[in-house]
Amino acid sequence: MRQATLAAAMGLLAACYPGGAQTASDLDTVTTQHDPGADFASIQTYAMPSTVQETPAAAGEPLAIDHGNDAAILATVAANLNKLGWRQVNPATVTPDINVMVSVTATRYREYVAYPFYGWYPGWAGFTGYDDTWSVYYPYGGGYTTVIDAGSLRIEMLDTRTPNSTTKQLTAVWTASLDGIIAGSAQSLLTRINTGIDQAFAQSPYL
């Protein structure tokens, strides 16, 4: 009876939150932040390195990153910057107003759970002598239940006009982060990334 009540309660709770993501791209998000005090209107030139850097995530296992799409990604970023009326310059000959950097992170996250086995089968004869204070020990380090491969592409604008030589800092005036689940072919990933880059600029009308 208790299980039936629990199942009914779970069913009712699930009915309150139906639906959800169907594909990996449904979980794609684009997050932008900017310095409200930055003078974007006066930006005329930018410089951008020709490579995409890798940055490690604070947690999780780093995944190998395929850089085969780097040129296409940088081209999409440049196209959006050019649409703003900004001009790409060679920093070796012209000092740009901003430097634009593109970096990626690919990380595998695992969630380890030691199951409270007694709680699953309370009163079952096989667990006589135990209670819910017991758990399972995995000497081989297993027992995880969730594995997620997540990736981020980050675009940052550093204002080279306002360096702080005291703190030795350049101010980031705009950051875009494209976050999602890594799944599918390189071509489908590139499509999702390009869509995300376009969206990052579209949702930043102040640029």
Next chain:
Amino acid sequence: MRSLRLLFVVPLLLSSAALAQSHVRISYEMAQPVGNTARFIDRFSSRGAHVDVSLELTYAFHFELSAGLNSFNAAKYGVLTTTTGQDVSGKQYRYLNVVPLMAGFAFHVPLGGGSRFWVGCNGGTGYFDRVIDLGLYSYTANSWQYGIQPHVGLAIGLGDKSGTALFFDGRYNYFWARQGFPVQQYWSFGVGLLFGGSGKK
């Protein structure tokens, strides 16, 4: 202990005053959001339920207690600005669960054979649970908001002596703005069973 006795005595007094037309209604409820509620979720809701207890105080005049759940959900693309100043875009899965808890009065017009028509108005509060799932993140906001609930209904007696009837009802749910949350509004429509009516009369 005295307060516990009082809790038992009050319903007994009420029941002695209540006539045979006092009843309980249980319904399946659908809802259509409007106004600010529709701006958050504009999709028709087909998930909901209500329980209403109706106590006849004098002939045709009822005191009503009402509790329910209306669940709304929709998926839409958009940009969400967070409290930390981030603009986050993507496919948003929006959920709104409303639990209205109301009390009020209603006039019930007997139509014979266990059938009846009623019109009334409840007042009380509603708990609003809002969730937006966006990517790997989930954003939540909850509020209690005061509101009113005018309602009408029509019950058709099923001919049995217990007074069971099939009924249809409609409610307009309006909740005032509170604690930064705007006015909420939605229409709800129900179909259900009325128990303990006046079939034997």
